[in-house]
Amino acid sequence: MTDHHDHDHSELSEIELRVRALETVLTEKGYVEPAALDAIIQAYETKIGPHNGARVVAKAWTDPDFKRALLEDASKAVGQLGHVSRVGDHLIAVENAPHRHNLVVCTLCSCYPWEMLGLPPVWYKAAPYRSRAVKDPRGVLADFGITLPKDIEIRVWDSTAETRFLVLPMRPKGTEGWSEAQLAELVTRDSMIGTGFPRTPGAPS
Protein backbone atom coordinates (compact mmCIF):
# COMPACT_ATOMS: atom_id res chain seq x y z
CA MET A 1 0.00 0.00 0.00
CA THR A 2 1.22 3.48 -0.71
CA ASP A 3 0.65 6.31 1.68
CA HIS A 4 -0.69 9.71 0.68
CA HIS A 5 2.74 11.20 0.12
CA ASP A 6 3.77 8.43 -2.29
CA HIS A 7 0.51 8.84 -4.13
CA ASP A 8 1.19 12.53 -4.73
CA HIS A 9 4.71 11.77 -5.80
CA SER A 10 3.68 9.12 -8.31
CA GLU A 11 1.06 11.46 -9.82
CA LEU A 12 3.70 14.07 -10.45
CA SER A 13 5.97 11.50 -12.03
CA GLU A 14 3.16 10.30 -14.21
CA ILE A 15 2.52 13.72 -15.69
CA GLU A 16 6.22 14.43 -16.08
CA LEU A 17 6.57 11.18 -18.03
CA ARG A 18 3.56 11.97 -20.14
CA VAL A 19 4.93 15.41 -21.05
CA ARG A 20 8.30 13.88 -21.92
CA ALA A 21 6.61 11.24 -24.06
CA LEU A 22 4.67 13.90 -25.95
CA GLU A 23 7.80 15.97 -26.50
CA THR A 24 9.63 12.88 -27.83
CA VAL A 25 6.81 12.15 -30.25
CA LEU A 26 6.70 15.76 -31.48
CA THR A 27 10.47 15.80 -31.89
CA GLU A 28 10.63 12.46 -33.70
CA LYS A 29 7.93 13.65 -36.08
CA GLY A 30 9.97 16.74 -36.87
CA TYR A 31 7.42 19.25 -35.57
CA VAL A 32 9.67 20.92 -32.99
CA GLU A 33 13.27 20.82 -31.85
CA PRO A 34 13.91 20.56 -28.10
CA ALA A 35 16.43 23.43 -28.25
CA ALA A 36 13.64 25.69 -29.51
CA LEU A 37 11.47 24.70 -26.54
CA ASP A 38 14.40 25.46 -24.21
CA ALA A 39 14.74 28.86 -25.86
CA ILE A 40 11.04 29.65 -25.45
CA ILE A 41 11.18 28.85 -21.74
CA GLN A 42 14.33 30.88 -21.31
CA ALA A 43 12.78 33.83 -23.10
CA TYR A 44 9.76 33.76 -20.81
CA GLU A 45 11.99 33.47 -17.78
CA THR A 46 14.23 36.38 -18.72
CA LYS A 47 12.53 38.79 -21.13
CA ILE A 48 9.03 39.32 -19.85
CA GLY A 49 7.81 40.21 -16.41
CA PRO A 50 6.19 42.98 -14.37
CA HIS A 51 9.36 45.08 -14.65
CA ASN A 52 8.20 45.98 -18.18
CA GLY A 53 4.83 47.23 -17.00
CA ALA A 54 6.45 49.04 -14.07
CA ARG A 55 8.63 51.09 -16.43
CA VAL A 56 5.58 52.08 -18.45
CA VAL A 57 3.66 53.14 -15.35
CA ALA A 58 6.60 55.12 -13.96
CA LYS A 59 7.02 56.90 -17.28
CA ALA A 60 3.31 57.79 -17.32
CA TRP A 61 3.66 59.22 -13.80
CA THR A 62 6.46 61.56 -14.84
CA ASP A 63 5.67 62.44 -18.46
CA PRO A 64 2.19 63.89 -19.12
CA ASP A 65 2.57 63.62 -22.91
CA PHE A 66 3.44 59.93 -22.61
CA LYS A 67 0.53 59.36 -20.25
CA ARG A 68 -1.86 60.97 -22.72
CA ALA A 69 -0.46 58.82 -25.54
CA LEU A 70 -0.64 55.69 -23.36
CA LEU A 71 -4.30 56.19 -22.52
CA GLU A 72 -5.08 56.96 -26.15
CA ASP A 73 -3.25 53.97 -27.70
CA ALA A 74 -1.17 51.93 -25.29
CA SER A 75 0.30 49.60 -27.94
CA LYS A 76 1.60 52.55 -29.93
CA ALA A 77 2.88 54.45 -26.89
CA VAL A 78 4.71 51.44 -25.44
CA GLY A 79 6.01 50.51 -28.90
CA GLN A 80 7.71 53.88 -29.16
CA LEU A 81 9.57 53.42 -25.88
CA GLY A 82 11.96 50.94 -27.44
CA HIS A 83 13.64 49.82 -24.22
CA VAL A 84 10.52 48.03 -22.98
CA SER A 85 9.49 44.67 -24.42
CA ARG A 86 7.53 44.87 -27.66
CA VAL A 87 3.79 44.47 -27.28
CA GLY A 88 1.08 43.32 -29.62
CA ASP A 89 -1.55 45.51 -31.16
CA HIS A 90 -4.29 45.56 -28.64
CA LEU A 91 -3.01 46.83 -25.30
CA ILE A 92 -5.35 49.18 -23.44
CA ALA A 93 -4.24 51.19 -20.40
CA VAL A 94 -6.94 52.10 -17.88
CA GLU A 95 -6.36 54.77 -15.29
CA ASN A 96 -7.20 54.65 -11.61
CA ALA A 97 -8.48 57.91 -10.11
CA PRO A 98 -9.65 59.02 -6.65
CA HIS A 99 -13.22 58.14 -7.66
CA ARG A 100 -12.53 55.04 -9.72
CA HIS A 101 -10.66 51.76 -9.31
CA ASN A 102 -10.02 49.35 -12.18
CA LEU A 103 -9.71 45.58 -11.89
CA VAL A 104 -8.79 43.16 -14.70
CA VAL A 105 -9.95 39.54 -15.00
CA CYS A 106 -10.49 36.88 -17.62
CA THR A 107 -13.55 34.88 -16.62
CA LEU A 108 -13.33 32.50 -19.60
CA CYS A 109 -9.66 31.51 -19.45
CA SER A 110 -6.51 33.40 -18.48
CA CYS A 111 -6.03 36.37 -20.85
CA TYR A 112 -3.37 38.67 -19.40
CA PRO A 113 -0.89 41.23 -20.80
CA TRP A 114 2.13 38.87 -20.92
CA GLU A 115 4.51 41.39 -22.45
CA MET A 116 3.79 43.88 -19.70
CA LEU A 117 3.37 41.62 -16.66
CA GLY A 118 4.89 38.24 -17.53
CA LEU A 119 2.97 34.99 -17.22
CA PRO A 120 -0.06 35.26 -14.93
CA PRO A 121 0.10 33.97 -11.36
CA VAL A 122 -1.86 30.82 -10.48
CA TRP A 123 -4.58 32.74 -8.63
CA TYR A 124 -5.36 34.81 -11.73
CA LYS A 125 -6.03 31.61 -13.70
CA ALA A 126 -7.95 29.83 -10.95
CA ALA A 127 -11.68 29.53 -10.31
CA PRO A 128 -12.01 31.69 -7.15
CA TYR A 129 -10.74 34.84 -8.89
CA ARG A 130 -12.32 34.19 -12.27
CA SER A 131 -15.74 33.47 -10.80
CA ARG A 132 -16.00 36.29 -8.27
CA ALA A 133 -14.18 39.29 -9.76
CA VAL A 134 -17.09 40.34 -12.00
CA LYS A 135 -19.74 40.00 -9.30
CA ASP A 136 -18.07 40.71 -5.98
CA PRO A 137 -14.86 42.63 -6.68
CA ARG A 138 -14.79 44.12 -3.18
CA GLY A 139 -14.86 40.61 -1.74
CA VAL A 140 -12.00 39.63 -4.01
CA LEU A 141 -10.00 42.70 -2.98
CA ALA A 142 -10.58 41.76 0.66
CA ASP A 143 -8.78 38.47 -0.08
CA PHE A 144 -5.79 40.64 -1.03
CA GLY A 145 -6.15 42.66 2.16
CA ILE A 146 -7.52 45.70 0.37
CA THR A 147 -10.53 47.79 1.30
CA LEU A 148 -11.72 50.58 -0.99
CA PRO A 149 -13.86 53.49 0.22
CA LYS A 150 -17.55 52.67 -0.27
CA ASP A 151 -18.23 55.45 -2.76
CA ILE A 152 -15.44 54.58 -5.21
CA GLU A 153 -16.67 53.16 -8.51
CA ILE A 154 -15.20 49.77 -9.32
CA ARG A 155 -14.77 49.04 -12.98
CA VAL A 156 -14.08 45.40 -13.81
CA TRP A 157 -12.62 44.63 -17.23
CA ASP A 158 -13.36 41.08 -18.36
CA SER A 159 -10.75 40.21 -21.02
CA THR A 160 -13.06 38.36 -23.38
CA ALA A 161 -11.23 39.19 -26.64
CA GLU A 162 -7.63 39.76 -27.76
CA THR A 163 -7.55 43.18 -26.14
CA ARG A 164 -5.32 43.23 -23.04
CA PHE A 165 -5.58 45.60 -20.12
CA LEU A 166 -2.95 47.32 -18.01
CA VAL A 167 -4.09 49.26 -14.95
CA LEU A 168 -2.34 52.60 -14.49
CA PRO A 169 -2.40 53.00 -10.69
CA MET A 170 -2.29 56.35 -8.92
CA ARG A 171 1.15 57.71 -8.10
CA PRO A 172 1.90 57.35 -4.39
CA LYS A 173 2.09 60.50 -2.31
CA GLY A 174 5.49 61.60 -1.11
CA THR A 175 7.27 60.82 -4.39
CA GLU A 176 7.65 64.35 -5.71
CA GLY A 177 10.89 64.73 -7.62
CA TRP A 178 11.53 60.99 -7.84
CA SER A 179 13.13 59.62 -11.00
CA GLU A 180 11.40 57.14 -13.28
CA ALA A 181 13.73 54.39 -12.09
CA GLN A 182 12.92 55.12 -8.44
CA LEU A 183 9.20 55.21 -9.16
CA ALA A 184 9.31 51.94 -11.12
CA GLU A 185 10.52 50.22 -7.93
CA LEU A 186 7.20 51.11 -6.29
CA VAL A 187 5.03 49.58 -9.01
CA THR A 188 3.88 46.08 -8.09
CA ARG A 189 2.44 43.48 -10.44
CA ASP A 190 -0.84 43.44 -8.54
CA SER A 191 -1.16 47.24 -8.78
CA MET A 192 -1.21 46.83 -12.57
CA ILE A 193 -3.95 44.15 -12.36
CA GLY A 194 -5.99 46.16 -9.87
CA THR A 195 -5.65 43.73 -6.96
CA GLY A 196 -3.11 45.91 -5.20
CA PHE A 197 -1.61 49.36 -4.88
CA PRO A 198 1.90 50.61 -5.54
CA ARG A 199 4.26 50.50 -2.59
CA THR A 200 4.44 53.68 -0.57
CA PRO A 201 7.79 55.36 -0.01
CA GLY A 202 9.61 53.93 2.94
CA ALA A 203 7.44 50.81 3.18
CA PRO A 204 9.27 47.47 3.03
CA SER A 205 9.26 45.99 -0.47
Place this chain on the structure above:
Amino acid sequence: MNGVHDMGGMDGFGKVEPEPNEPMFHERWEGRVLAMVRALGAAGAFNIDTSRFYREALPPDVYLSSSYYKKWLLGLEDMLIAKGFIAPDEVAKGHALTPAKPLKRGKFTVQDVERIMVRGQFGRDAKAAPKFKSGDRVRAKNIHPTTHTRLPRYVRGHVGVIERNNGCHVFPDSAANEAGENPQWLYTVVFDGKELWGNDADPTLKTSIDAFEPYLEKA
Protein backbone atom coordinates in the same frame (compact mmCIF):
# COMPACT_ATOMS: atom_id res chain seq x y z
CA MET B 1 -20.29 26.17 -25.25
CA ASN B 2 -21.92 26.46 -21.85
CA GLY B 3 -19.00 24.86 -20.04
CA VAL B 4 -17.57 25.14 -16.55
CA HIS B 5 -14.82 27.36 -17.96
CA ASP B 6 -17.43 30.13 -18.21
CA MET B 7 -17.17 30.96 -14.51
CA GLY B 8 -18.12 34.61 -14.21
CA GLY B 9 -20.59 35.02 -11.33
CA MET B 10 -20.41 31.46 -10.01
CA ASP B 11 -20.23 30.92 -6.26
CA GLY B 12 -18.55 28.35 -4.08
CA PHE B 13 -14.97 28.31 -5.32
CA GLY B 14 -13.64 29.85 -2.12
CA LYS B 15 -11.08 32.53 -1.42
CA VAL B 16 -8.45 33.83 -3.79
CA GLU B 17 -5.11 32.58 -2.53
CA PRO B 18 -2.16 34.67 -3.69
CA GLU B 19 1.18 32.89 -3.35
CA PRO B 20 4.04 35.13 -2.18
CA ASN B 21 7.12 35.02 -4.44
CA GLU B 22 5.42 32.62 -6.81
CA PRO B 23 7.82 30.98 -9.28
CA MET B 24 7.08 31.22 -13.00
CA PHE B 25 6.69 27.45 -13.14
CA HIS B 26 6.03 25.16 -10.16
CA GLU B 27 7.29 22.08 -11.99
CA ARG B 28 9.69 21.74 -14.89
CA TRP B 29 7.10 20.03 -17.09
CA GLU B 30 4.83 23.09 -16.96
CA GLY B 31 7.37 25.09 -18.95
CA ARG B 32 7.69 22.28 -21.50
CA VAL B 33 3.91 22.22 -21.99
CA LEU B 34 3.74 25.98 -22.43
CA ALA B 35 6.61 25.84 -24.94
CA MET B 36 5.03 22.98 -26.95
CA VAL B 37 1.72 24.83 -27.21
CA ARG B 38 3.41 28.06 -28.28
CA ALA B 39 5.68 26.30 -30.77
CA LEU B 40 2.97 24.22 -32.46
CA GLY B 41 0.62 27.18 -32.61
CA ALA B 42 3.34 29.26 -34.25
CA ALA B 43 4.07 26.40 -36.68
CA GLY B 44 0.44 26.51 -37.78
CA ALA B 45 -0.89 23.30 -36.21
CA PHE B 46 -3.81 25.25 -34.69
CA ASN B 47 -4.90 28.79 -33.88
CA ILE B 48 -5.35 30.31 -30.41
CA ASP B 49 -9.15 30.00 -30.50
CA THR B 50 -9.04 26.32 -31.37
CA SER B 51 -6.60 25.68 -28.54
CA ARG B 52 -8.91 27.48 -26.09
CA PHE B 53 -11.84 25.40 -27.29
CA TYR B 54 -10.04 22.10 -26.67
CA ARG B 55 -9.38 23.14 -23.07
CA GLU B 56 -13.00 24.18 -22.60
CA ALA B 57 -14.14 20.87 -24.05
CA LEU B 58 -12.38 18.83 -21.35
CA PRO B 59 -14.94 17.00 -19.18
CA PRO B 60 -16.13 19.37 -16.41
CA ASP B 61 -14.70 17.27 -13.59
CA VAL B 62 -11.34 17.11 -15.33
CA TYR B 63 -11.35 20.84 -16.06
CA LEU B 64 -12.09 21.75 -12.44
CA SER B 65 -9.67 19.31 -10.86
CA SER B 66 -6.67 19.83 -13.15
CA SER B 67 -3.96 22.40 -12.65
CA TYR B 68 -3.65 25.11 -15.29
CA TYR B 69 -0.84 23.50 -17.26
CA LYS B 70 -2.38 20.05 -16.94
CA LYS B 71 -5.41 21.47 -18.77
CA TRP B 72 -3.03 22.81 -21.41
CA LEU B 73 -1.43 19.36 -21.76
CA LEU B 74 -4.72 17.47 -22.02
CA GLY B 75 -6.16 20.01 -24.45
CA LEU B 76 -3.01 19.87 -26.56
CA GLU B 77 -3.05 16.07 -26.78
CA ASP B 78 -6.73 15.97 -27.73
CA MET B 79 -6.26 18.67 -30.34
CA LEU B 80 -3.18 17.08 -31.94
CA ILE B 81 -4.97 13.74 -32.15
CA ALA B 82 -8.15 15.29 -33.57
CA LYS B 83 -6.16 17.14 -36.22
CA GLY B 84 -4.11 14.09 -37.17
CA PHE B 85 -0.73 15.38 -36.02
CA ILE B 86 -0.27 12.49 -33.61
CA ALA B 87 -1.94 9.10 -33.25
CA PRO B 88 -3.73 8.16 -30.01
CA ASP B 89 -1.25 5.44 -29.03
CA GLU B 90 1.91 7.43 -29.70
CA VAL B 91 2.00 9.28 -26.38
CA ALA B 92 1.39 6.02 -24.51
CA LYS B 93 4.28 4.41 -26.39
CA GLY B 94 6.45 7.51 -26.16
CA HIS B 95 7.53 7.28 -29.79
CA ALA B 96 6.34 8.29 -33.24
CA LEU B 97 4.58 5.35 -34.89
CA THR B 98 2.97 7.10 -37.87
CA PRO B 99 4.26 9.52 -40.52
CA ALA B 100 4.24 13.23 -39.70
CA LYS B 101 1.59 15.54 -41.09
CA PRO B 102 3.00 18.66 -42.76
CA LEU B 103 2.78 21.84 -40.68
CA LYS B 104 1.51 25.02 -42.34
CA ARG B 105 4.63 26.96 -41.40
CA GLY B 106 7.04 24.05 -41.07
CA LYS B 107 9.08 22.77 -38.16
CA PHE B 108 9.44 25.15 -35.22
CA THR B 109 13.14 25.90 -34.68
CA VAL B 110 15.27 28.17 -32.50
CA GLN B 111 15.12 30.84 -35.22
CA ASP B 112 11.36 31.12 -34.70
CA VAL B 113 11.50 31.93 -30.98
CA GLU B 114 12.01 35.68 -31.30
CA ARG B 115 8.85 36.24 -33.32
CA ILE B 116 6.54 34.47 -30.89
CA MET B 117 7.56 36.75 -28.03
CA VAL B 118 5.33 39.45 -29.51
CA ARG B 119 1.61 38.80 -29.55
CA GLY B 120 -0.09 37.95 -32.79
CA GLN B 121 -2.08 40.60 -34.59
CA PHE B 122 -5.84 40.13 -34.59
CA GLY B 123 -6.99 43.39 -36.22
CA ARG B 124 -8.33 43.01 -39.76
CA ASP B 125 -9.77 45.26 -42.46
CA ALA B 126 -13.50 45.83 -42.08
CA LYS B 127 -15.90 44.70 -44.77
CA ALA B 128 -18.80 46.81 -43.49
CA ALA B 129 -19.34 49.90 -41.34
CA PRO B 130 -19.86 49.31 -37.61
CA LYS B 131 -23.50 48.95 -36.57
CA PHE B 132 -22.98 50.59 -33.19
CA LYS B 133 -21.29 53.70 -31.85
CA SER B 134 -20.17 54.85 -28.41
CA GLY B 135 -23.14 55.55 -26.16
CA ASP B 136 -25.50 53.13 -27.91
CA ARG B 137 -27.54 50.86 -25.66
CA VAL B 138 -27.17 47.24 -26.70
CA ARG B 139 -28.39 43.90 -25.45
CA ALA B 140 -26.08 40.89 -25.34
CA LYS B 141 -27.98 38.28 -27.32
CA ASN B 142 -29.46 35.30 -25.55
CA ILE B 143 -27.50 32.76 -27.56
CA HIS B 144 -26.06 29.42 -26.51
CA PRO B 145 -23.74 28.09 -29.18
CA THR B 146 -22.43 24.60 -28.39
CA THR B 147 -19.14 25.54 -30.05
CA HIS B 148 -16.54 28.10 -28.93
CA THR B 149 -17.72 31.60 -28.07
CA ARG B 150 -16.33 34.53 -26.13
CA LEU B 151 -19.70 35.82 -24.97
CA PRO B 152 -19.85 34.89 -21.28
CA ARG B 153 -23.15 33.58 -19.92
CA TYR B 154 -23.43 36.19 -17.19
CA VAL B 155 -24.11 39.01 -19.67
CA ARG B 156 -26.48 37.21 -22.05
CA GLY B 157 -29.85 38.92 -22.26
CA HIS B 158 -28.57 41.97 -20.40
CA VAL B 159 -28.40 45.58 -21.57
CA GLY B 160 -25.19 47.58 -21.58
CA VAL B 161 -23.69 50.63 -23.22
CA ILE B 162 -21.06 50.72 -25.95
CA GLU B 163 -18.06 52.55 -24.56
CA ARG B 164 -15.51 52.12 -27.32
CA ASN B 165 -14.97 50.55 -30.70
CA ASN B 166 -11.76 48.51 -30.64
CA GLY B 167 -11.65 47.93 -34.39
CA CYS B 168 -12.37 44.91 -36.50
CA HIS B 169 -10.89 41.64 -35.23
CA VAL B 170 -10.68 37.94 -36.05
CA PHE B 171 -13.95 36.37 -34.83
CA PRO B 172 -13.08 33.56 -32.38
CA ASP B 173 -16.43 31.79 -32.87
CA SER B 174 -15.48 31.18 -36.51
CA ALA B 175 -11.73 30.76 -36.13
CA ALA B 176 -12.09 28.10 -33.42
CA ASN B 177 -14.07 25.92 -35.83
CA GLU B 178 -11.55 26.60 -38.58
CA ALA B 179 -14.35 28.32 -40.48
CA GLY B 180 -12.12 31.27 -41.38
CA GLU B 181 -11.32 34.53 -39.64
CA ASN B 182 -14.67 36.16 -40.47
CA PRO B 183 -13.56 39.53 -38.97
CA GLN B 184 -16.10 41.44 -36.86
CA TRP B 185 -16.24 44.78 -35.06
CA LEU B 186 -15.23 44.53 -31.44
CA TYR B 187 -16.73 46.83 -28.82
CA THR B 188 -16.18 47.44 -25.13
CA VAL B 189 -19.66 47.14 -23.60
CA VAL B 190 -20.26 48.30 -20.02
CA PHE B 191 -22.94 46.82 -17.77
CA ASP B 192 -24.19 48.18 -14.46
CA GLY B 193 -23.74 45.80 -11.57
CA LYS B 194 -27.49 45.85 -10.88
CA GLU B 195 -28.31 44.95 -14.48
CA LEU B 196 -26.20 41.81 -14.17
CA TRP B 197 -26.69 40.80 -10.54
CA GLY B 198 -29.94 42.39 -9.41
CA ASN B 199 -30.80 44.92 -6.74
CA ASP B 200 -28.45 43.44 -4.16
CA ALA B 201 -25.46 44.11 -6.38
CA ASP B 202 -22.66 46.45 -5.36
CA PRO B 203 -24.03 49.87 -6.43
CA THR B 204 -20.55 51.07 -7.38
CA LEU B 205 -19.86 48.15 -9.75
CA LYS B 206 -19.56 48.43 -13.50
CA THR B 207 -18.35 45.44 -15.50
CA SER B 208 -17.31 45.46 -19.12
CA ILE B 209 -16.68 42.78 -21.69
CA ASP B 210 -15.22 43.13 -25.14
CA ALA B 211 -18.01 41.92 -27.42
CA PHE B 212 -17.99 41.10 -31.11
CA GLU B 213 -20.77 42.68 -33.14
CA PRO B 214 -22.67 39.40 -33.77
CA TYR B 215 -23.10 39.07 -29.98
CA LEU B 216 -25.09 42.31 -29.77
CA GLU B 217 -28.46 43.72 -30.74
CA LYS B 218 -29.92 47.20 -30.38
CA ALA B 219 -31.68 47.69 -27.03
